[in-house]
Amino acid sequence: MAKHHLRLGGGVATKGKLWSRDWFAGAVFCGLFVVLAYLIFPGSSGSLERITYDAGVGINDRKPSADIAVIAIDDQSIENLGRWPWPRSLHADMIDKLTEAGAKVIGNTIFYLEAQTDPGQLELQSLLQQFESSSLASQAREESVALEALMSEAERRPGSGPSAVALANLTRQYRDSALFNRLPEDLQNLENGLRSAIARLDADARLAEAYADNGRVAQAFAISPGYLRGRPDAVPPSLARARIPHEQDIDALPAQRIFATIDTLAEPAASQGHLTTLLDVDGVQRSEALVIRYFDEYYPSLALAIAMQALNLTPEDISIAPGRLDMGGLSIGTSPDLRMLNHYYQDSDLPAFDIDSFFDVLVDNIPTDKYRGKIVILGATATGVGDHLPTPLGGSTAPAEVVAHTVASILSEDFYIKPAWAGLATLIALLLASLWICLGIPALGAGLAALLSLVGVATFLLVNIALIAGSALWIPLATPALLIVLGHLFMTIKSLRVTEALRASSEMESAESNRMLGIAFQGQGQLDMAFEKFRRCPRDEQILEPIYNLGLDFERKRQFTKAISAYEYVLDIQADFKDAKARAERARKLNDTVMLGGNVGAGTLMMSGEDIEKPMLGRYEVERELGKGAMGVVYLGKDPKIGRTVAIKTMALSQEFEEDELDEVKERFFREAETAGRLTHPNIVTIYDAGEEHDLAYIAMEFIKGYDLTAHTKPGKLLPPKEVLALIADAADALNYAHSNNVIHRDIKPANLMWLPDSHQVKVTDFGIARLTDSSKTKTGMVLGTPSYMSPEQLAGKKVDGRSDLFSLGVTLYQMLSGRLPFTGDSMATLMFKIANEPHAPIGDSVEGIDPRIDKVISNALAKDRERRYKQGADLARHLRILMK
Numbered sequence: 001m002a003k004h005h006l007r008l009g010g011g012v013a014t015k016g017k018l019w020s021r022d023w024f025a026g027a028v029f030c031g032l033f034v035v036l037a038y039l040i041f042p043g044s045s046g047s048l049e050r051i052t053y054d055a056g057v058g059i060n061d062r063k064p065s066a067d068i069a070v071i072a073i074d075d076q077s078i079e080n081l082g083r084w085p086w087p088r089s090l091h092a093d094m095i096d097k098l099t100e101a102g103a104k105v106i107g108n109t110i111f112y113l114e115a116q117t118d119p120g121q122l123e124l125q126s127l128l129q130q131f132e133s134s135s136l137a138s139q140a141r142e143e144s145v146a147l148e149a150l151m152s153e154a155e156r157r158p159g160s161g162p163s164a165v166a167l168a169n170l171t172r173q174y175r176d177s178a179l180f181n182r183l184p185e186d187l188q189n190l191e192n193g194l195r196s197a198i199a200r201l202d203a204d205a206r207l208a209e210a211y212a213d214n215g216r217v218a219q220a221f222a223i224s225p226g227y228l229r230g231r232p233d234a235v236p237p238s239l240a241r242a243r244i245p246h247e248q249d250i251d252a253l254p255a256q257r258i259f260a261t262i263d264t265l266a267e268p269a270a271s272q273g274h275l276t277t278l279l280d281v282d283g284v285q286r287s288e289a290l291v292i293r294y295f296d297e298y299y300p301s302l303a304l305a306i307a308m309q310a311l312n313l314t315p316e317d318i319s320i321a322p323g324r325l326d327m328g329g330l331s332i333g334t335s336p337d338l339r340m341l342n343h344y345y346q347d348s349d350l351p352a353f354d355i356d357s358f359f360d361v362l363v364d365n366i367p368t369d370k371y372r373g374k375i376v377i378l379g380a381t382a383t384g385v386g387d388h389l390p391t392p393l394g395g396s397t398a399p400a401e402v403v404a405h406t407v408a409s410i411l412s413e414d415f416y417i418k419p420a421w422a423g424l425a426t427l428i429a430l431l432l433a434s435l436w437i438c439l440g441i442p443a444l445g446a447g448l449a450a451l452l453s454l455v456g457v458a459t460f461l462l463v464n465i466a467l468i469a470g471s472a473l474w475i476p477l478a479t480p481a482l483l484i485v486l487g488h489l490f491m492t493i494k495s496l497r498v499t500e501a502l503r504a505s506s507e508m509e510s511a512e513s514n515r516m517l518g519i520a521f522q523g524q525g526q527l528d529m530a531f532e533k534f535r536r537c538p539r540d541e542q543i544l545e546p547i548y549n550l551g552l553d554f555e556r557k558r559q560f561t562k563a564i565s566a567y568e569y570v571l572d573i574q575a576d577f578k579d580a581k582a583r584a585e586r587a588r589k590l591n592d593t594v595m596l597g598g599n600v601g602a603g604t605l606m607m608s609g610e611d612i613e614k615p616m617l618g619r620y621e622v623e624r625e626l627g628k629g630a631m632g633v634v635y636l637g638k639d640p641k642i643g644r645t646v647a648i649k650t651m652a653l654s655q656e657f658e659e660d661e662l663d664e665v666k667e668r669f670f671r672e673a674e675t676a677g678r679l680t681h682p683n684i685v686t687i688y689d690a691g692e693e694h695d696l697a698y699i700a701m702e703f704i705k706g707y708d709l710t711a712h713t714k715p716g717k718l719l720p721p722k723e724v725l726a727l728i729a730d731a732a733d734a735l736n737y738a739h740s741n742n743v744i745h746r747d748i749k750p751a752n753l754m755w756l757p758d759s760h761q762v763k764v765t766d767f768g769i770a771r772l773t774d775s776s777k778t779k780t781g782m783v784l785g786t787p788s789y790m791s792p793e794q795l796a797g798k799k800v801d802g803r804s805d806l807f808s809l810g811v812t813l814y815q816m817l818s819g820r821l822p823f824t825g826d827s828m829a830t831l832m833f834k835i836a837n838e839p840h841a842p843i844g845d846s847v848e849g850i851d852p853r854i855d856k857v858i859s860n861a862l863a864k865d866r867e868r869r870y871k872q873g874a875d876l877a878r879h880l881r882i883l884m885k
Contacts, residue, residue: 026438029490033483043281049476054392056468064345064352065408070400073380077359084385088116088203095210098376101368106217107306109275109379109400112265116203204264211268218305219261219269223276226256232295238266244298244315250322252293252338273305285389287339288406290325303406310375333417341416342409344391353404377404418474429480437487453488457481511537527553539573556616563587617648617698618691646700669697675743676767683734685765709750715819722884727762728813729880734764736873739802748808749789788821792836792864803866806876810861818846853883
């Protein structure tokens, strides 16, 4: 019989022998994979399945319910209403407001596990006890009655003489006294007053009254999940009303202890439900335990209790069975232990549900009519009060928001189901993947096998995600997809004998190729890669010159430690090569003394000399320091390729921002620089380049032979009014152009207006840097810069547009004409208040003979309401040029 040959990746063997050997190897690999994935390391395969589940949830476009709102106990509320916990009378006030507004259901996620007693209430109770045990409350009353009886008895006995007269006078005086007429009533009034004051200070009673008046509050209680031990504690009767009837035992989430709400508040609550955090092994909340089991009784979750209230149902209307919960026509598919995979809604960049501050609602900043007919959930989101939970959508979500998502999932039937046959489907997928690895890959060419493996992986993953996003079904297929990937890799390595190939490749790599690769990497600026290639070359004289030149390049880039390593490598081969020893010593000194673009105030030392290379930033040679700014140092530089002189503004971002936000800041820095670099206008400083070198970010821009306008803002150094109007008009034109390209400066002030005296021209600078500076903070947390030029909306932290820049330009115009700022204050708070609320003094008050029409132009630019300001810079420029004529 003729032999048929099969070629796979260069290996040749008879078809029968190759097929049998590959089939056996593939089967062993698949068996080992299944054992590792599902028996030894189930968490790893589970993590992969959860990642695909989260991807499916993330692309689901289901809309959140508009009938659910969250009132958050946020940082603003804590700041205004005091430290947590608050008096429960505040909670009662909120319940009363929502009752009056007509909220359909109120879900309260705040635990009330013990009574709250006001200190004043305790003092009054002590006073009442002292009063009740005193002689005034008991003995004095009895003695007053007994004295009256004796006197009445004496009056009935006839008598005469001085004794009888004296007794009659004494009786009359006693009956006219407060002791007889007022004492009993006053004592009773005092006792009633104390009791009334104690009742008014009873915050729990006040909240219970609000609950009773509302009649539709679902109250949360806490549990401690875990396996049951011993016998159950007694459950309060108020909690027993929340029990769900059952006809069969269900292995629901067990609770080893229930932390019940105090009876004072549990009794008037319409329903109760447990609030429990259930995190998967990766710390993400994906499911809700709709029902928990406490020994032989079952209790609903808070979200389920809220949904019942919304549908006017009671626990008796709920039917539970393994993997299913039915209520009022809704059928919810769950896991066998009654966990529901709830949906997490997303609405572009906004919260899925209305989230309002507790304080704003309490003081009527937000009208309560918006909650009419809605489900309102109360809960904490403030820092240190509410523990935020990771969700499949990423980020973190407060427990009250999680409850909102869960309630919406129940009422809108937006939950996900892992059907009973999901395990069988996963098993079939694993068998198909194994057959492909054992039989399919060995029988096909390498290219076709790789293509079909890729198709198989994509099919499993897309079907997995599509079923979640489209049909709300979770069929775990990511692990079979991983089996195909690893199996294909295993079979390919086995067939290609990669180990032998790598060894042969290593032996064939010559010293010359490494040297050429090192030179190529060095020419591309990849100095570390170049050093690695050079060190693979033989340690002989041929490698000395390339590594010596590499040390020079490290010096130029201020990587002195690496320069020292390069020179020492050279000296190990030849101790007297050129001036390598002297350069190594100089590099050590430079490593300790040279700073380029460090913290402002720390100083900048630039060492120079014929034997020291000029520092480089990117492709620019640094000539000298020009000055210091808010976030870094400005240098005079030169592009050696085209001979262009530039100003280089450096920013040590790693010193200005925390490590966890550095990547985001760098991304924003380059995005802003790119945007500003597209601005081409005669009155805007041109940006040529932006980059990052070692620990510095830098922007290379047009070098201006002039200075900023700060020098002309003081009395005695002011420019002529006509020239000021011309400069500000040109600046307004520049801003008009920038705003039309959707670029906002955010930091217009004299220091950012460069003045060229020779050409009488002004140029606006620092576009793209202002937004970054605006968010930078010093070590003490103080915002950099001064708010003297900021618009009211910028001080308030609101979104700004081009009209904010025009406000700042108006402040600059006022200062350059008068020599003083339009708004001043003894403190930062006073200054900010004046900018936001008080009008500026007319410029005619401080500048004699000035055209009164300038006041109108300035007033338009400095209007508190931005709708009343100039809409665009062109309008301001036109009015200024009219005044110039």
